[in-house]
Amino acid sequence: MRVLGIQLGAMTTRSISPPTINAPDVTLRPWRKTDVPALVLAAADPHIENFTSIPRWDKNTAKQWVSAQRLAAYAGTGLCLAVCAPGTDEALGGVQLKGPDCEERRSEAGYWLSAGGRGRGLAFAAMRELVAYARGELGGERFELYIYPGNEPSRLLARRCGFRYEAFLCGYVMWEGKRDDMELWALLPAELLYQPCMLQT
DSSP, X not given: OGGGEEEEOOOOOXXXXXXXXXXXXEXXXXXXXXXXXXXXHHHTOHHHHHHSOOOOOOHHHHHHHHHHHHHHHHHXXXXXXXXXXXXXXXXXXXXXXXXXXXXTTEEEEEEEEOGGGTTTTHHHHHHHHHHHHHHHHHOXXXXXXEEOTTOHHHHHHXXXXXXXXXXXXXXXXXXXXXXXXXXXXXXXXXXXXXXXXXXXX
């Protein structure tokens, strides 16, 4: 999948205050200008380039992206948070909700991890906390994950999180001038086990 698309259903747009979520095994926090070097490095990662829609950031475009995230949250059009290992402040990846819409209670989400963040259980923990936040704070009821065919690590993560494969979507997205296929996986909140976390706004 490109930017590991997860779709958390549509929840009528409202302003979102970017939270900091502290769980025993992961921390999610707002992006900062100090994260720019990590973003530039991650964008050059072949795995991220092949399976996400993250552009090839340079220092200036990464700064612009960070600034845009808080504006998007306040406008209610999206929420992006940095993923950090517990007890650290280093951004090792990101999770996001796209265009939360309260009416249908589902919305699109996504995630990615840099090479230094993989193999540590951070993706599962980040997904768990993201879905729990969307469920509790935004009223999300159905979560959809869009995976690019061939991205086996994402399939494994989807299964571990309780997502179920639903459909193969031919030519579903346009990327770099061509249409790409996607797999649709879905999760209802009752199928995911939530663990306690500390939420700071």
